[in-house]
Amino acid sequence: MPPKSTDRRLLAPQVVEQDALPLASRVPGVLWGLIAVGCGLLLTLWLYRIQARQWQAAQRDAVVAEAEKGVVQLRAKLRSAELLLRSLQTMFLVSGKMDAGQFARVYANLDPRRDFPSLLAVAYVVREPRSDGDHFPTTLVAPLDGNRNLLGLDVVDQPANLQALLQSRDTDRLAVSEPFPLVQDLGTSGRRQGITLRLPDFGPGDSLDSPAVRRQRLRGSIAISFRIADLIRTGLPAPLLNAARISVTDITRRPHVPLFDSHGGAPGAAPSIVHRLPFGGRIWELAVFPTEAAGSPPWPQSVAPAGILASVLLGLLVWSLTDTRRRAVELGRRLGERYQESEERFRTLNELLPALVVLADAADGRIVYANQAARGRLGESLAGSPLASVLEVDEVEVERRLASPETGAVELALHDASGGRFWASVSMSWLMLDGRPQWAMVASDVTEQRALTELLGYQATHDELTGLINRREFERRLQRVTQDVRESPPYAAVLFIDLDQFKLVNDTSGHVAGDQLLLQLATVMRARLGEEHVLARLGGDEFGVILAGLDTPAHAAELAEHLRRGLDGFVFVWETKSYMASISVGAVMIDRPGTPLAELLAAADTACYMAKEQGRNRVHFYSERDEQSALRRGEMEWANRLRWAVQEQRFVLTYQEVRALGAEPSGIHVELLLRFRDEHGDLVSPGAFIPAAERYGLMPLIDRWVIETALANVNRLHPAGAALRMVAINLSGASIDDETLAERIVELLRLHHVAPERVCFEITETVAVRKLADVIRFVTRLRDAGCRVALDDFGVGMSSFSYLKHLPVDILKIDGSFIRDMLSDPISHAMVRAVSDIAHRLGLVVVAEWVTDEAVMASLRDLGVDMAQGFSLHQPERVMFQRD
Known part of the structure; x- marks a missing residue:
């Protein structure tokens, strides 16, 4: 039943004789009415003041909330500027040197003014040691328009700019300068204040673990400059700038330096919020001063109109109850009319x-x-x-x-x-x-x-371009499938799809064409799979599929092949160009309950990699018994371990002596051999990790570590110390492609005061034959500097001796497979003789590898071979400086 309520009725006026009224009632009704009105107005005023304070507090809270958003947006703007500078630093680290044309192209590709309209210039200064100390003239500037007067500018002439450069050099971190007048404003009516953000450019070498090393290795410095007021203004939201006065001050050290003031002049009140922003070694303080808000809420929204009306009505009511009978009856009649009008008004308002x-x-x-x-x-x-x-x-x-x-x-x-x-x-x-x-x-x-709520939920789980679910939602659904899968039908499988030659479309027709290709292929794949299977875009040109409800593993293979055939030969037309599209599919069965998600994704990724390696446009199912898949996963694990090994200094150098076979001693010759020290301290031979390093492009990094470490410690490799006559260092084919490596080697020889004739670089015959022109260019530069060059593993890929006439080498090392069998195999013996004769006619020193015993050494002496090495002659030993 509904709750009881009080029946509200209009109070009907009553006729009362004047003489029957009490004495208090004889007071004129107008006076009582005025008293009632006064009380009502006082109550209204009290309520109005409370409402005004609440309204002002709400206004201030709104400004504070907007200020918090502004701090987050400004911090993101500064972080984006740092990421821009980091990308430029990476360009210099990768390219080594950059001319004005390359620098301009890098600037055009980055297009930084798209995100930073306040950016003035991107500049690079080079370190020039002089008699009075280091100088830093500006050599590269972009854009040149408006910044030509920066070229040749020495940062030493700008103390604030120089201080930021030195700070970034010594800390290897982002450094922000104090504000200083900008060169770009020379000749104008007023010079505005600006700042520079700087990062160092170090040359190649060992780890930068101390300021002294960083100062020595500094090659230059990259900087981006802004007008500070424009940078801060564009980093703050417009609503905040309209709602309050914003000031930003550099408080790193006294006196504090004002950077930005949205209104100017002295603050009119205490700041509502003060926030400190540490950035690039400096501390900025952002203060928000609320503008003067009105002292009260808008009149129509306040309690005043209703309170005044209620006070007047109360006065009239009191007056009507205390006045004469005639006046009371008349007032009752009028109140009744007003009640009817109020009811009509209420109904009208309710209708609207x-x-x-x-x-x-x-x-x-x-x-x-x-x-x-x-x-x-x-x-x-x-x-x-x-x-x-x-x-x-x-x-x-x-x-x-x-x-x-x-x-x-x-x-x-x-x-x-x-x-x-x-x-x-x-x-x-x-x-x-x-x-x-x-x-x-x-x-x-x-x-x-x-x-709107549903849209936000959709966007959180779906890819914006294709409308497919995204990686997060894909992994969530895959996790649920792995938990529900059984060891008997129905089975499930996961596919990892990579588009073949997608980069070609992006590079030749642009990203808009690439996006359109992704959209069309996603539509085709969705149609081929149907609604019962899950299709997701994992990122870039990678897609994922969850096949559920499979009767047999063969059913998964049929669906994967059905999907591949649907895209085989797909023609994508963009403007005047057309492209043939296809996909490589890596698949793995989900046949064990609770299989870790990371393990499934890694297996699918490995299978996709195998599909691409086997020629693309195919499906490859992962199997733990598949030797190629196991090898690929092993190499992927080794690649991660090798990157960790370089960072953690886990590589170890050993040496093996090369002995002379003639009567005259030739001094001590050694060949450096690389080992890897694993997590347990055990040494791993290169045969376990070199294939992975070559496949994943890590050999140049490893070769540089060996070269720099060996040349820095050349007199601490062997117990003979400075008496060591020659040390041989092996180079991979990938390092030969590095156009800067030869110059780096020459630079290291000068830096460590190593006589070039004490160093020999070994290159395998297969690399020399495959890259003959590059090898000739590379070894010619080394031999011009005084180094020696050896041709290693000679005979493995030999089809002709003719290229030896054009290859400028000093030493020829016969592959050990011929040396090992030369006493039992006449062909091997004849080949060793032929190689020795031809090498001597060319003026080369001949070295035999894999020498096993004295009988082999005697035969080599008879054939005129100069030197030999092998485990029977000398077991590899750890270099002296790493024995502790």
Whole structure:
């Protein structure tokens, strides 16, 4: 039953004789009315002051909230500037040297003014040691327009700029300068303040573990410059700049330096928020000063109009009750008229409300009233209809809600006049009208809000370009599949898909074409797979598929091949060009419950890599018994370990002596051999990790480590010390392609004062034959510097001796496979003789590898071989400086 309510009735005026009134009632009614009005006005004033304070506090809170957003946005802007500078530093580290044309192209590709309109210039200064210390003239500037006067500028002439350069050099971190006048503003009416962000450019070498090493290795410095006020203004949101006065001050050291003030002048009040931003070795303080808000809320939104009206009505009421009978009857009549007018006004206002207002009789649940908004949305013929007819819930649920109405609003689906549905925030309550219990329902349309919430949820789990689910959602669904899979049918499988030659489309036709290709291929794959399987875009040109409900593993292979065939020969047309598209698919069966997600993804990635390596446009299923897959995963693991080994100094050098076979001693010759020290301290031979290093492009990095380490410690390699006559260092084919390596070697020889004739670099015959022109260029530069060059493993890939006439080498090393069999195999013996004779005619020193015993050495002496090495002659030993 509905709760009891007090029956509200209008107070009817009563006729009372003047003599029957008490003495207090004989006071004129106007005076009592004025007293009542005064009390009401005082109460209204008190409430108005409370409301004004709350309104001012809300205004200040809004400014503080906007300031917090501004701090986050400014911090992100500064971080983006640092990432821009990091990318430039990476360019210099990779390229070594860069001319003006390359620098301009790098600037054009990055297009930094797109994200940083306040950026003035990107510049590079080179370190020039002089008698009075290091100087740093500016050699590269982009863009040149407006910045030509920077070329040749010596940073030493700008103390604030120089201090940032030295700080970045000594810390190897981002450094920000103090504000200083900009060169670009020379000749203008006023020179504005600017800052530079700097990062060092170090030359190749060992780890930069001390300021002294960094100072020695500094090659130059990269900088980007801004007008500080413009940088800060573009980094702050416009609403914050409009709502408050913002000031930014550099408080790194006293005196503090003002950087930015959105309004200028002295602050009018204490800041609402003060935030410190550490950035590039400096500390900026951002202060927000609220603008003077009005002392009170807008008049129509305050309690004043209603309070004044209530005070006047109260005065009139008191006056009417205390005045004469005639005046009381007249006032009662007038109040009745005003009540009718107020009721009409209430009904009119209720009709104009945008919310849906519906009243229903509590006895039978039928609608007795609906305002204009409700009739327009729910139907004109609402009167007499059950309340349950407009709600998308059954009558039992409606009765439950009416029996115990919710304290707050709930979201329910309602039926509109056309039979459609929409979502509304619905509140229900009891009320008494004309002595009858009734239900009041007030509803506000929240369909758009719900759609926005659903859209945000969709965007969090789907790829914006293709509309497919993204990597996060894919991994979540895959995790659920791995938990539910059984060891018997139905099976499941995961596919890892990579587009073949996608980079070609991006490079030749641009990223817009690449995006269109991805969209078209995603549509084709979705159509081929159907709705029962999961398709996701994992990023870039990589897609993932979850095949569920498979009868047999062969079913997975059929679906994968069906998908591949659907894209085989797909023609993508963009403008005047056309491309043939295909995919490489790596697949792995999910046949064990609880298989780790990382293990599944790694296996699928490995299988996809194998598919591409086997010629692309094919499907490859991963198998733990597949030797190629196991080898590939092993090499991938080794690649990660080798990168860690370089960073953690886990490589070890050993040496093996090369002995002379003639009567005259030739001094001590050694060949350096590389070992890897694993996590347990055990040494691993190169045969275990060199193939992985070659496949994943790590050999240049390893070769540089060996060269720099050996030349820095050449007199600490062998117990003979400085008496060591020659040390041989092996070079890979990938290092030959590095055009800067030869010059780096010459630079290291000068740096460590190593006589070039003490160093020999060994290159295998297969590399020399395959890259003859590059090898000739490379070894010619080394031999011009005084180094020696050896041709290693000679005979393995030999098809002709003719190229030896054109290859400028000093030493020829016969491959050990011929030496090992020369006493038992006449062919091997004849080849060793032929190689020795031809090498001597060319003036080369001949070295035999894999020498096993004295009998082999005697035969080599008879054939005129000069030197020999092998485990029987000398077991490799760790170099002296690494024995501790």
